[in-house]
Amino acid sequence: MVNFKPTEEQELLRDTLQNFAREVIRPSAREADEKDRVAPELVQKGWELGLVPASVPEEHGGYGTVRSALGSAIELEELAYGDLSTTLHLVAPRLFTVPLIAAGTPEQQKAWLPRFCGEAFTVGTAAFVEPAWNFDSREPSTRAERNGNDWVLTGKKCLVPLADRAEAILTYANSADGLAAFIVERGAAGMTIGSREKNLGIHALDTFPVSFDGVRVPAGARLGGEKTNVQALIDASRVATAALAVGVSRAAFDYAREYAKERKAFGVAIGRKQAIAFMLADMATEVDAMRLLAWEAAWRLDKGLTATRESYLARHYAAQASLKIADNALQVLGGHGYIRDHLVELFLRNARGFAMIDGLAIV
Amino acid sequence: MIDFELSDTTKGVQQMVHAAAEQMMRPISREYDEREHEKPWDFLNAMWGASRGVTMSGGDAPKDGEKKPKGPSEGTLRACVTTEELCWGDVGLYLSIPNSGLGGAAVAAAGTPEQKKRFLSRFTEGDPKWGAMAITEPGCGSDSAAIQTTAVRDGDHWVLNGTKIFCTSGLMAAEKSKGFVVVWATLDRSAARAGIRAFVVESGTPGMYVTKVEHKLGIRASDTATIVFEDCRIPLDNILGSAEIKQGKGFKGAMATFDATRPIVAASAVGVARAALDYVKETLEKNGVQIRYGAPLHTLTALERDVIEMEAQVQAARLLVWRAAWMMDNGLHNNLEASMCKSKAGLVVTHVTQKAVEILGPLGFSRELLVEKWMRDAKISDIYEGTQQINQLIIARRILGYTSEELR
Numbered sequence: 200m201v202n203f204k205p206t207e208e209q210e211l212l213r214d215t216l217q218n219f220a221r222e223v224i225r226p227s228a229r230e231a232d233e234k235d236r237v238a239p240e241l242v243q244k245g246w247e248l249g250l251v252p253a254s255v256p257e258e259h260g261g262y263g264t265v266r267s268a269l270g271s272a273i274e275l276e277e278l279a280y281g282d283l284s285t286t287l288h289l290v291a292p293r294l295f296t297v298p299l300i301a302a303g304t305p306e307q308q309k310a311w312l313p314r315f316c317g318e319a320f321t322v323g324t325a326a327f328v329e330p331a332w333n334f335d336s337r338e339p340s341t342r343a344e345r346n347g348n349d350w351v352l353t354g355k356k357c358l359v360p361l362a363d364r365a366e367a368i369l370t371y372a373n374s375a376d377g378l379a380a381f382i383v384e385r386g387a388a389g390m391t392i393g394s395r396e397k398n399l400g401i402h403a404l405d406t407f408p409v410s411f412d413g414v415r416v417p418a419g420a421r422l423g424g425e426k427t428n429v430q431a432l433i434d435a436s437r438v439a440t441a442a443l444a445v446g447v448s449r450a451a452f453d454y455a456r457e458y459a460k461e462r463k464a465f466g467v468a469i470g471r472k473q474a475i476a477f478m479l480a481d482m483a484t485e486v487d488a489m490r491l492l493a494w495e496a497a498w499r500l501d502k503g504l505t506a507t508r509e510s511y512l513a514r515h516y517a518a519q520a521s522l523k524i525a526d527n528a529l530q531v532l533g534g535h536g537y538i539r540d541h542l543v544e545l546f547l548r549n550a551r552g553f554a555m556i557d558g559l560a561i562v
Numbered sequence: 563m564i565d566f567e568l569s570d571t572t573k574g575v576q577q578m579v580h581a582a583a584e585q586m587m588r589p590i591s592r593e594y595d596e597r598e599h600e601k602p603w604d605f606l607n608a609m610w611g612a613s614r615g616v617t618m619s620g621g622d623a624p625k626d627g628e629k630k631p632k633g634p635s636e637g638t639l640r641a642c643v644t645t646e647e648l649c650w651g652d653v654g655l656y657l658s659i660p661n662s663g664l665g666g667a668a669v670a671a672a673g674t675p676e677q678k679k680r681f682l683s684r685f686t687e688g689d690p691k692w693g694a695m696a697i698t699e700p701g702c703g704s705d706s707a708a709i710q711t712t713a714v715r716d717g718d719h720w721v722l723n724g725t726k727i728f729c730t731s732g733l734m735a736a737e738k739s740k741g742f743v744v745v746w747a748t749l750d751r752s753a754a755r756a757g758i759r760a761f762v763v764e765s766g767t768p769g770m771y772v773t774k775v776e777h778k779l780g781i782r783a784s785d786t787a788t789i790v791f792e793d794c795r796i797p798l799d800n801i802l803g804s805a806e807i808k809q810g811k812g813f814k815g816a817m818a819t820f821d822a823t824r825p826i827v828a829a830s831a832v833g834v835a836r837a838a839l840d841y842v843k844e845t846l847e848k849n850g851v852q853i854r855y856g857a858p859l860h861t862l863t864a865l866e867r868d869v870i871e872m873e874a875q876v877q878a879a880r881l882l883v884w885r886a887a888w889m890m891d892n893g894l895h896n897n898l899e900a901s902m903c904k905s906k907a908g909l910v911v912t913h914v915t916q917k918a919v920e921i922l923g924p925l926g927f928s929r930e931l932l933v934e935k936w937m938r939d940a941k942i943s944d945i946y947e948g949t950q951q952i953n954q955l956i957i958a959r960r961i962l963g964y965t966s967e968e969l970r
């Protein structure tokens with residue numbers, strides 16, 4: 200039966216993360232952006248929220264909460280409301296742990312998952328995007344060739360979060376039997392981590408180009424052991440993109456709304472002018488619309504239904520809407536929106552990335 | 563727990579109504595668009611037989627000695643789902659189906675138990691009947707607080723004077739059936755919105771005349787009437803709500819009707835949008851054009867991008883409708899969400915149907931197909947039951963926390 204109310208647990212988590220986003224993440228968002236880094240103290244505080252070990256089964260040292268795309272979408276929205284870069288940093292290890300929980304073999308789970316349930320922030324990540332205008336996630340140009348008992352990986356990736364400090368990188372590559380993912384351990388021969396990337400947005404997130412030049416991994420390093428439904432992971436990544444876009448959009452909308460209530464022109468708050476008020480009304484409606492689309496796709500993932508179409512639609516809708524919302528938010532602030540004293544230009548730069556980048560987070 | 567699955571009951575009703583839309587509405591859709599103002603009586607009688615007793619907002623009309631079932635209701639949501647299906651069939655025909663309509667929704671929202679029984683029970687028996695709502699006047703539409711029609715007490719009666727326009731099913735409700743018209747009038751013009759009340763006028767009451775039936779761009783199967791009230795006398799207890807004027811009261815009760823009806827009107831917009839979208843997708847499929855969900859953006863054709871965008875827009879509108887309806891069913895205040903879904907759905911259906919005409923080129927433009935009709939039918943969704951702009955105003959006031967004085 201149709202229901203739009205999150206569970207009590209989800210609401211509790213949402214409220215906790217909303218607080219964290221407002222009180223801890225947001226106040227440091229500007230500094231993180233300017234300094235191109237998320238403060239280590241903040242990362243540790245984020246780790247202590249248990250975002251990563253939560254969905255790791257108890258037998259592997261986690262909390263054993265059943266993995267929920269919907270719950271995760273709610274989490275990501277709240278965190279991204281605080282700051283996108285910081286969020287992507289905090290949840291980067293999930294790019295590694297979630298696919299293992301969802302599709303890893305018992306051996307892979309046993310070998311890797313316990314490492315992400317300790318006291319200190321531990322990094323795993325994924326290499327998904329490639330530095331090409333015509334990158335196709337379904338058929339990446341990175342190749343995986345079978346050679347005896349090994350797989351040999353060759354290709355170039357980019358936008359790999361925290362690659363320089365990752366214990367392992369889950370690397371997506373095209374193989375003879377379709378799209379696959381491989382666990383590549385830190386220091387693998389032939390894997391080169393390039394210098395830190397500089398991007399339009401998400402300044403504070405450390406991302407790297409990673410090249411694979413005949414990197415050999417054992418057969419057991421293939422996610423799931425053999426042919427595995429990697430498409431479901433891509434769908435989950437699209438839902439994550441959509442949920443993050445909802446968070447950034449809501450941040451931009453809230454910022455513009457508060458400004459419009461304070462800023463006066465012609466003797467009244469500009470929010471009392473229809474030209475401004477209607478932009479805000481549109482923004483509010485679109486934030487809700489994109490959230491519902493993301494939730495529906497996440498709900499399908501949780502039900503085990505195919506969600507390729509729904510996650511694709513949700514993600515494209517969210518990308519377009521977030522850009523428009525952030526742009527309008529900046530417009531509401533006028534010249535002040537263009538100045539880095541305010542956060543809206545940051546929201547706009549971050550929102551721009553949603554239009555072309557997937558695979559930086561997963562639900 | 564968040565869930566997007568309709569209940570089995572609602573799914574069953576949805577399938578049944580879809581079959582009716584496909585088999586009974588589509589075949590006569592063009593005919594009754596061309597034969598503006600003529601009534602498809604076979605269809606109307608069949609619908610009366612099948613659906614009588616169900617109010618527009620989904621609840622059953624009260625019967626003697628029957629208590630409301632306990633537990634969460636799905637009435638509004640179900641009404642939205644069935645409305646979407648019927649309007650996928652034909653929105654003009656949907657609007658002409660005999661039922662208590664917007665007038666019934668007003669009685670259901672603001673009437674006493676006695677009034678509900680007196681005015682709504684007729685929709686469960688006898689010949690087809692229509693209910694209608696008369697708000698708009700020649701000089702005021704969205705600004706309903708500026709209503710000029712007056713209601714003056716004279717002994718045991720209210721005496722109504724004024725002119726109402728754009729009254730959906732007004733002719734059928736006022737003159738051609740034993741229905742009623744809910745008329746918004748002012749008790750005291752100087753009290754502005756606080757003086758506005760809704761009055762139920764029985765069909766055939768002396769002093770109520772239909773003077774015109776409009777010729778429109780779309781929804782031509784539905785009559786849109788001008789109704790004049792000239793010393794029209796109605797019983798005292800035909801007023802909905804209290805006659806006492808208190809600032810900030812009374813008008814709100816009448817406005818609350820919209821919280822129930824806007825999701826339904828928005829659902830009808832979604833139905834028309836889906837008709838156009840379905841047709842475009844079927845045509846493309848027949849011609850071997852696949853929409854590649856999941857393909858990278860740089861490989862999408864402009865056509866695929868259009869269709870993907872249309873689909874996402876329609877689904878976004880539908881989910882906003884479902885949420886507003888779900889809130890209504892669960893007793894949550896949905897004024898903001900009702901306006902959001904109405905505002906969104908009105909825009910979406912206008913855009914999607916225009917896009918469908920564009921994509922289908924000369925076929926879309928031709929009256930051989932129904933696509934051009936859907937484009938004409940669509941536009942009204944962006945206007946009636948609160949224009950796009952009035953809904954934006956409501957949304958803006960709520961999100962900014964402004965009164966109607968602060969944000970005019």
